[in-house]
Amino acid sequence: MANYILGKVKRKQKMFRVLVTETEVYNTDELILNGIDYNPSTLIENEETYQLTDFSQSGYCLDFLTNELNTVEHDQILKVDLKKLSFICTVQDNLYFFQIINSSFFISKKWFSVDELTLETEKPIITINPFADAIYNKLNDTLYFKKLTSAQKIFKGMDQLYKEATEAETQTFLENDFLEVSQDYGAILVTIPNRKRIALVNETLNKLSDNEKIAIYDYTNAYGQVTYENGKFKIENDDDLKFVLWGIEQRFYTTQIGGEKRVANSIISI
Template sequence: MDYLIAKLKKEKENPYEKLWSGDTEIYEMPEDLGGAIPYEADRKLDDDEWFKIENFTNQEYCIDIIKSEFRTPLYPEINKARTSEIEFIFDYSNGVYYFQRILKRNLLVQKRLTLGDNISLDNGERSIVINDLPDALFVVESNILYFKKLENITAIFNGIEIMYKEATKEETEDFVKNSFIELGQNYSVDKIKTMNRKRIAMAIETLKTFDNNQRKEVLEYTHKYYPHLEYEVDKEIFTINNENEMKYLLWGIEQRYYTTPITKEKRVANSVSRI
């Protein structure tokens, strides 16, 4: 039996109400969860990959409904007048919670022709579009949450955005004070945007593991692979004039530049995974 539950935006005391129950599966269990990887902010997934968070119920951003046994009497039937207030839905089926955030594009109110065995006119009943894949799914037995895009589930699991680590303004200011960085006249800390702040957060952690010789090596490596960056070899200083140049420097610190072994082509890895 499948149970489809809605979370209402403005309701605080009892925000969950039942939308539907039946023997028809709303979502299917994906077959490609076996290769799921722990979340990495700068990792781009292939189409058949998922991120995972293990031991999920012990995380501070886990929601209460999945910390205890699912019980249908806890969820009253939804008042149809409140369907426009749905924030997200979840489907519970055989020990798995499937979550989908509900955006305006998922709520339809328009006339449609239903092309079944008999063509019929739908006069504009409100409907919810169910996506082929859930935004996240939680497997009770293994205590693992699976998802593809963290930004799609921040409205479901409040606080999970802490995993989407971004350097603070103070951390960013400290980073650009490194002796190997000089900002151009028209570029400042205030102009460093979200994606580079995320890269800076990773670069800070990477640099902590380097000794002085390794720092020098990574600067030479960056200059070798990306000579378009302005670099004073004697002083070991990169002058960074814009967001793209900052990105190229940060890619160097993360050692993302490489040469293909056969064709000797120089490339940059937009996404990496440790093996």
């Protein structure tokens, strides 16, 4: 069965046909797509991937994924454009394997093949990773990926799945009634991880009633890492803010055996 490699050239909108091969590029027999619905609060193991279901309806999907593949409709890429590739897509049956292409994937050195002992000089090659940056399964309309930062380079707009608060949004958050922020610490000093947490926490707080918010603040205070007086957490630095944000996300728990207080590094809803 034929397998196809298509390519996206920088500053050009359409996909180009790169090559057709009977050789299997990715070993699908050993491929296990263990997908977990994407959530920025969830960390995955090495053997796992994030997933976005109903991907064709997400607004991030590329047009050519929604149609039946017809390679005749794709122009053959020109040799001069091969060094301008931003990503390639290998199509095997109903699986689409995407790989970002950057300078590290171009090899332009003198080399010789172990099959043919002749020295090659002006034949640069593009290497293919054993695991793609993103895999789209057309049968179940699901995109699988390990790093959002990589996937969003292919599917523009996906970075909105894990947005960070702007400086204005961060400043507004720091002005909340339940925070008392030191004059030596302000929005400009809030790190990117905390800005991302603020974006998530804002959504959480908007869903809570006043009584639920009070319960969350009491719960956070029970783990006693940040001074809490007169209904306000005293924020002196980025670590203080991180602790309060963890509390609002309800990441703290106490082990049933031993009573050890812990913070959950990753969360999966069950």
